[in-house]
Amino acid sequence: MSLPKVTVWNEFRHEKQDAEVRAVYPDGIHEAIATGLRGHGLTVRTATLDEPEHGLTEAVLAETDVLIWWGHMAHDDVKDDVVDRVQQRVLDGMGLIVLHSGHFSKIFKRLMGTTCNLKWREAGEKERLWVIEPGHPIAQGLGEFIEIPHVEMYGERFDIPAPDTLVFVSWFAGGEVFRSGCCFHRGSGKIFYFRPGHETFPIYYQPEVQLVMKNAVMWAAPAGGPEVTFGQRKIPLEKI
């Protein structure tokens, strides 16, 4: 089996506007993520908001097995026709990994059908992600939990449909919990929401976080299942 082709999409605005962010992610969050995945042997390209068509042309998407999505301050700047296109590709089989503040992206809200809202706090507290489903491929190579020393907290109620599989649940020092690794089938595609990340905490450099993203890419890659057809079936398969 050939390895899935990955596109990492990043809003790439914080890094341009804010020296503090640039200090952490000098080449952009997308490059940090891409570098981590390349270290796992994957072929990765990147795309960003301010490129034509946000870098997500039909041609790019056609070449993408798994799309990783990071956005935060400019969700509304993503054009609806690009969202339509990405949604269709997911339903046709492309994997989608939505990271951290991407919970509020148009594409995630569209695919979930809910507000995807949550509670949050920026206090740099500790997070511990517990593996809830140890037999799931996204848990490959992990210990029983992942600790991240300084994070922005996200707390329940996370307004999403119950995931098909719940892989991680997070504990936060400030008293909240969160479903932080959630698998969804939508159409012929697979979606993984993964909570960790932030524009000023160096979370995407952490090896376990990179490993989860690699595992998620492998899991979310197109399954190569049936070409699904819809519509009228004038002639029944059996004599009525």
Next chain:
Amino acid sequence: MSLPKVTVWNEFRHEKQDAEVRAVYPDGIHEAIATGLRGHGLTVRTATLDEPEHGLTEAVLAETDVLIWWGHMAHDDVKDDVVDRVQQRVLDGMGLIVLHSGHFSKIFKRLMGTTCNLKWREAGEKERLWVIEPGHPIAQGLGEFIEIPHVEMYGERFDIPAPDTLVFVSWFAGGEVFRSGCCFHRGSGKIFYFRPGHETFPIYYQPEVQLVMKNAVMWAAPAGGPEVTFGQRKIPLEKI
């Protein structure tokens, strides 16, 4: 516990335009459904597409515990702001029962995040809905299956998220199967997709079909759970 207040929404176009439909549902599909539910002791109002705001004003929705939706030929005529309003009410706790061709309604597609497409055939063939989850309240009072003598076939692949609970699976004479009773939690609301129905087959007069709709109303009624809050939590619950 007081009984849930029901609003039956119907597009109500076929009945006005087509004598064959009117012969089956002279007062509209909504009245047939409402009459069946009233026979089970429920208080039911109706609303239709051509009323102002499609009959689904803020006031009506505020008074509605469970909304039943039938549409077919005029899905696109439903205004987006009414769809927004209904979606928000569902996420806030209102139950929603989507019937038959309502699979292609704006509100159902919005809440599912997928195309909700399927295979179909109008040949008047037999359908048998098997109860898959006999402990579910929607199966109350039923036998092991429901037979409907003449139906429009809907066949898999049905492009929806896997339901939280699968209550019915249909067998069709022509060779297809279909997940015909599907429960979903979305936000604080509950959604039941129920396949049976048609504008020219008299399915909504069938007692088992009416019983399922009554059971679904009881199941989908608002749970009275916590008022969910979102957003910043500046002060942590625990000392960090």
Next chain:
Amino acid sequence: MSLPKVTVWNEFRHEKQDAEVRAVYPDGIHEAIATGLRGHGLTVRTATLDEPEHGLTEAVLAETDVLIWWGHMAHDDVKDDVVDRVQQRVLDGMGLIVLHSGHFSKIFKRLMGTTCNLKWREAGEKERLWVIEPGHPIAQGLGEFIEIPHVEMYGERFDIPAPDTLVFVSWFAGGEVFRSGCCFHRGSGKIFYFRPGHETFPIYYQPEVQLVMKNAVMWAAPAGGPEVTFGQRKIPLEKI
């Protein structure tokens, strides 16, 4: 609808052997639970390990809509034929609510098919149960979380099948999380595992905990669905 008839089963050994436990639950844990449920209007009987047939005769089970189970130090003293009988009743439609250390009861392990093992610590730390599925009837009347000031910790990985619905996730001061309110369909019956409780912490006197148990009784009551039949079907429903 008449209210479900409840039987609260308690091992009732700690209370007899240990003055500290007796000080908290002078009439036994079963009486504390039963009193809480009676306060919600339910009719409740009790049964304990050292009664003949552990108090769970065919006659008692036939009269029981929902069975609540508390055990801890004497799981092995429960006779296998009584476990068989309870399992069969659950599969036939009786509700079962398994509390706290009941995770290691024969009946729960039997119905789950897994070890039901977990991590634990007796340090009297704080637990906060977050409502994850606010539209579920077991969340009725609750706030966004329940706090219990002093508990025995249970931590993930909890070795159970993924629940059909996850209602609560717990946060613990010591750093763990736990799926503390878990719904399962098994046969025609419904099972709710609810984590709170202990023999020396007065948790079953806490109103929110009592409310959850009442809600769970209502949810787990027999659905009145089809009488399920199995075995050979010599004559097909359709001409082959």
Next chain:
Amino acid sequence: MSLPKVTVWNEFRHEKQDAEVRAVYPDGIHEAIATGLRGHGLTVRTATLDEPEHGLTEAVLAETDVLIWWGHMAHDDVKDDVVDRVQQRVLDGMGLIVLHSGHFSKIFKRLMGTTCNLKWREAGEKERLWVIEPGHPIAQGLGEFIEIPHVEMYGERFDIPAPDTLVFVSWFAGGEVFRSGCCFHRGSGKIFYFRPGHETFPIYYQPEVQLVMKNAVMWAAPAGGPEVTFGQRKIPLEKI
């Protein structure tokens, strides 16, 4: 990634006692299945009931990534300590694929916690397995359905827990439906129940059926996730 090591277990009694069965599976059902999997490049050994310890010694299980199980007439002859051993291996991460009449095996009933009962008919009728979840890896390389010309019918209600993922639903000419491809996580292991098969119908020679078994092996292979630990955690991870 190295390919998973497979053990195909067969009761191997019908073939010895019945010339009609031997005519279809002269070397036993296990060899037919093994040959099919070897044709997909997998390394496969076999084990049968009448070997010492049913061929499932600690050593064999330790060398097995995925165990395939076929049994029918002699479920009761499988010793409980071997069932214990297989169950433990599954919970520790080994994949298990249960075929056809294996629904009534001790190991499957043990892992499900239910009766696993169903309706059945031996009339050689047609079955059509519809792919319900086209994005699942077990659907790789398939069309929208698989047709098997002559089968023993299995009909709902199938008394199992709702599967974590439902991949196939079967249509039968005689009027029934069945959840015929069901995925379960149990412990760190994965289980796939696959309905097709029979001792006198040559179903295990059918290429699509072999392909599904290969896909299921790949899916069910151990994930390499965390080594799960249980028991007392005297020292909390955080200061209480």
